[in-house]
Amino acid sequence: MSGPAVTPMSTPTPKRYLDRESTFRGRYSREVFQSLYFSYKPILLKISFYLVCGFLGRLFLLANANLIGFWVDSYCLRWAADSGACQSLPEVFTGFDDRRFLFLLVGVTAFGFLLTAFYRIGFSRLSAEAVSRLYDEVTLRTSRLPIQFFDTNPVGRIVTRFSSDYGNVFRLFGGPLAEFFAIVFDLTCMLLLVSLASPLYLPIIVLIGLANYGIYRLNRDRLRHERRELSAGRSPSIAHFAESTQGASTIRIFGRQATFLRRFSRLNDRFLDQRLRTSGAVLRFSMQMSALTALMFLFTAFAGYWMAQRGWVSIGSLGVAFTFIALSGTSLQMFFEWFAQFEEAMTGVERMNDYLRRKIEPGAKLPAAREFPTDHPVYDASEEARLKGTRLVQDRCASVTIEDLWFRYSPDLPYVLKGLDFQIRPGEKVGIVGRTGSGKTSFVQALFHLYPFERGRVLIDGCGPDLDLAVFRRAIALISQEPTLFRGTIRENLDLAAMNTDTRLLEALDRVGLLEWLQAQPAGLDSPVEERGRNLSAGEKQLLCIARCLLQDAPVIVMDEATSSVDPQSEEILVRATREFFADRTQIIIAHRLSTLIHCDRILWLHKGEIRMFDKPDKLLPVFQATQLA
Numbered sequence: 001m002s003g004p005a006v007t008p009m010s011t012p013t014p015k016r017y018l019d020r021e022s023t024f025r026g027r028y029s030r031e032v033f034q035s036l037y038f039s040y041k042p043i044l045l046k047i048s049f050y051l052v053c054g055f056l057g058r059l060f061l062l063a064n065a066n067l068i069g070f071w072v073d074s075y076c077l078r079w080a081a082d083s084g085a086c087q088s089l090p091e092v093f094t095g096f097d098d099r100r101f102l103f104l105l106v107g108v109t110a111f112g113f114l115l116t117a118f119y120r121i122g123f124s125r126l127s128a129e130a131v132s133r134l135y136d137e138v139t140l141r142t143s144r145l146p147i148q149f150f151d152t153n154p155v156g157r158i159v160t161r162f163s164s165d166y167g168n169v170f171r172l173f174g175g176p177l178a179e180f181f182a183i184v185f186d187l188t189c190m191l192l193l194v195s196l197a198s199p200l201y202l203p204i205i206v207l208i209g210l211a212n213y214g215i216y217r218l219n220r221d222r223l224r225h226e227r228r229e230l231s232a233g234r235s236p237s238i239a240h241f242a243e244s245t246q247g248a249s250t251i252r253i254f255g256r257q258a259t260f261l262r263r264f265s266r267l268n269d270r271f272l273d274q275r276l277r278t279s280g281a282v283l284r285f286s287m288q289m290s291a292l293t294a295l296m297f298l299f300t301a302f303a304g305y306w307m308a309q310r311g312w313v314s315i316g317s318l319g320v321a322f323t324f325i326a327l328s329g330t331s332l333q334m335f336f337e338w339f340a341q342f343e344e345a346m347t348g349v350e351r352m353n354d355y356l357r358r359k360i361e362p363g364a365k366l367p368a369a370r371e372f373p374t375d376h377p378v379y380d381a382s383e384e385a386r387l388k389g390t391r392l393v394q395d396r397c398a399s400v401t402i403e404d405l406w407f408r409y410s411p412d413l414p415y416v417l418k419g420l421d422f423q424i425r426p427g428e429k430v431g432i433v434g435r436t437g438s439g440k441t442s443f444v445q446a447l448f449h450l451y452p453f454e455r456g457r458v459l460i461d462g463c464g465p466d467l468d469l470a471v472f473r474r475a476i477a478l479i480s481q482e483p484t485l486f487r488g489t490i491r492e493n494l495d496l497a498a499m500n501t502d503t504r505l506l507e508a509l510d511r512v513g514l515l516e517w518l519q520a521q522p523a524g525l526d527s528p529v530e531e532r533g534r535n536l537s538a539g540e541k542q543l544l545c546i547a548r549c550l551l552q553d554a555p556v557i558v559m560d561e562a563t564s565s566v567d568p569q570s571e572e573i574l575v576r577a578t579r580e581f582f583a584d585r586t587q588i589i590i591a592h593r594l595s596t597l598i599h600c601d602r603i604l605w606l607h608k609g610e611i612r613m614f615d616k617p618d619k620l621l622p623v624f625q626a627t628q629l630a
Contacts, residue, residue, distance in 0.1 A: 008026060028346055035353045038137075038372040047126050051181065054119030057193075060112030067105055116182070120562035124175040131173045135166055136371045138352045144360040147450045149411065156238040161355060164238075165348040168570035172345030180338045186331050204303055206295045215292055216336040219285040220343075226278040227344045231276045237267035289336060351522040363469035387468050388497075394475050394476040398461035398555035400424040400447075402535040407446050416442040418609045420456070426555075429587040431617070433596035433624055434606035440590045443606070444560050447588075448473055477554035483541035486531035491516065491525040493533075494548050508547040511581060514540070550581060558588045563572045594621055 040047060096104075139162070150158075170178075187209075194205060244260045360366070360376055368381040379387070392398075400423070407417040416439050426432050432440050445451055447458055448474065449465050464473040485493050492498075494505050505525060509515050517540065521527035533541040536565060549557060578598065591597055603620045605613040613620050 012369050021243075023137065028350055029353075031357060032346065032350050033133065035356055035372065036349060039134040040127075042133070042371070043130060047123060047130075050119050050123040050126065053115050054123065054178070054181060055185045055188070057112050057115030057119055058182060059189045060108050062186065062189045064105055064109060067101065067108065079412065099163075115279045120178050120182075120317075123178045123181070127177050128170070128174040131166075132172050133371060134169070134349070134352060134356075135162070137370065138162075138356045139373075140370060141358070141360060141376065141481050142355050144364045145355075145358055145440065146452075147445075148362040149358070152410065159234075160238050161351055165351045168348035176338075176341075178291065180335075180342060182259070183331055183335045183338060189333065190331070211292055211296065212289065212336055215285070215288050216339065219281070219288070220279050223285060224343055224347075226274070226281045227347050228350075230271075230274050230278045233271045237264060237271055257612045259328075281544065311366055321493055351359065361450075361469075363449065363465045363472075365469075387471055390468070390471050392463055392467065392471050393461045393555045395426065395461075396555060396584045397427040397457075398475065399426045400556060400586060400588070401457070401459040401462065403457045403459070405446060405458065406454045407442060407451065407456070408454065409442075409451060415454070416609050417446060420609075420611060422604065422614055424586060424588065426461070427584065427586055428602065429589065429600045431600040431603040431604060432588065432590045432606060433594070433597065433620075434612075435628075437608070438606040439609040442609070444478070444558055444590070447558065448476060448478075475554055476550040476556045476558060477552045477561045479542070479545050479549055479557070483533065483538070483545045485529050485536070485544065487531040488520070488529055489523075489526045490529060490544070493529050493544060494525075494551060496548070500551055504549075504551065508550045511550060512547045514543050514547065546581065553561060554585070556588070557582045557585045558590075560590045561592065594625070597621070 142158070189207060191202070194202065203530065246263065357374060364378045365379045366382050368379045370378060402420045402422050405420040406415055406419050408415045420443070432443065434440050446453065449458065449469065460472065460475050465474070491502075491505065494500075494508065501523060506515060506518075509518050518524060518527075529536065533544075536544070587600075589597060589600060597603055598617055598621075600617055602615060603617050603624075604611065605620055605624055613623065
């Protein structure tokens with residue numbers, strides 16, 4: 001049998017497995033900013049309105065300093081009008097007395113406060129909505145990534161992206177981003193208001209801004225690097241903890257708690273060391289900014305005194321300028337410190353964007369309702385609606401054709417299926433036997449097109465997944481060794497597409513012998529099912545899966561070691577399912593218990609990924625049993 005050369009066994013080591021966490025260098029890519037734009041695009045008009053309100057609110061609040069300056073200058077004009085040290089007021093304030101100045105200050109302050117509060121609340125709510133949109137889109141695409149992605153990434157690593165990294169993004173973009181923009185508004189307003197007081201103060205503010213920017217540039221690359229390392233260093237300890245909790249009973253049985261604790265402690269210590277390095281870099285940056293602010297404050301005092309002595313500026317404008325220059329120094333420090341924290345959030349966006357942009361599994365498409373226009377294939381809305389009710393095969397049963405199938409899980413691993421070539425006729429019941437590692441479960445993976453093939457085809461009634469991968473998979477119903485149930489209700493677990501009436505659901509449960517059990521449940525079909533069906537017995541879970549298969553109405557039924565973990569009574573119902581419930585379907589039954597395969601039409605014997613024999617049970621089983629005993 002010809003085919004691609006078989007590569008030697010090359011099992012990935014745990015180190016390679018864990019070191020595949022994505023790391024990033026240099027500037028943030030254009031795609032990262034594009035993803036942020038997609039998040040905010042539906043609310044750009046609304047958020048622009050809130051930004052305008054925020055700017056006006058800060059302008060009104062800060063303008064109080066100018067009003068007080070004009071008020072001071074009015075006293076100067078009253079008391080020393082002939083001294084030549086006083087400058088005239090703008091015409092709008094001519095004739096203003098103390099009472100009118102006071103009323104104006106109160107009104108401007110109240111209006112500025114209301115606008116600022118309106119901006120903070122509205123902007124924070126919309127920004128949180130935008131970040132949630134990013135989370136939803138990343139989740140949507142991650143759910144359609146190739147199965148190999150989940151094989152090579154620990155659960156804890158993936159969870160980190162959706163917890164810690166998302167938390168960093170939400171913490172900055174949810175509410176504090178409004179504060180960041182408020183600082184930007186303050187700096188802009190200060191420039192305008194200082195210019196209104198006297199243009200001579202502008203060079204001082206520009207100098208302060210350039211000095212702060214220089215400190216930021218000096219620390220930027222270091223801060224960016226340390227924050228990226230901190231984000232990447234978080235996942236190994238979380239991944240190890242998640243794996244430990246999943247295998248807690250096994251670890252306790254073998255008394256290996258100390259080993260796992262030592263490893264967790266080592267990984268966590270590395271993360272804490274990185275956190276200290278990151279905190280140190282942030283602290284050094286903050287101290288440099290504080291020292292610069294103090295120096296600039298001193299410089300401003302001397303410069304203001306010098307200009308006032310020469311009569312270049314008025315007493316009131318000097319008070320305004322000194323106030324704003326002092327505030328601008330503090331605001332600039334806050335701006336660049338916030339900007340450094342903003343980069344921490346951008347690191348989270350960068351890491352989520354990594355999942356957002358990855359290629360989804362071949363043949364899959366994103367729903368038409370997706371909001372981010374990435375390069376992934378997408379359903380047309382009408383096509384999606386049409387395919388939702390489309391059946392690959394109209395008949396009750398279908399043929400299954402395997403043509404020269406070569407399959408392996410990764411290019412650096414050996415082939416697990418080698419040149420399989422056979423056909424199962426419509427309505428035929430075929431068993432599959434073979435020792436552990438012979439390729440039985442891999443055949444099921446290939447049947448569902450969960451991994452790309454190196455060569456060959458898998459067809460149902462002559463059709464591949466070319467029409468649509470989801471339609472192709474709906475033509476196959478699976479009852480696995482580990483019954484798959486989801487957190488929700490019995491109804492949701494039975495009727496995944498929400499297309500059946502309660503009457504049909506009850507009929508399916510009655511056929512598998514679960515109707516009385518359901519009637520004993522307080523909420524009936526709406527009774528809760530915990531994650532993985534933890535509140536149900538193995539038999540109940542398996543029978544629910546059979547009822548779900550009945551409702552799926554698929555032409556091909558696959559039972560993968562379905563009887564290995566159930567009690568004799570449940571096994572009897574499973575065997576009955578193959579004889580009665582699915583008698584008019586094409587059945588593929590993988591089993592260790594040969595007694596369940598006696599009634600098959602034919603049996604396929606797999607050995608090291610190749611077909612050893614494919615014949616009737618009375619001819620194949622004696623030969624297979626003899627090799628097992630040898």
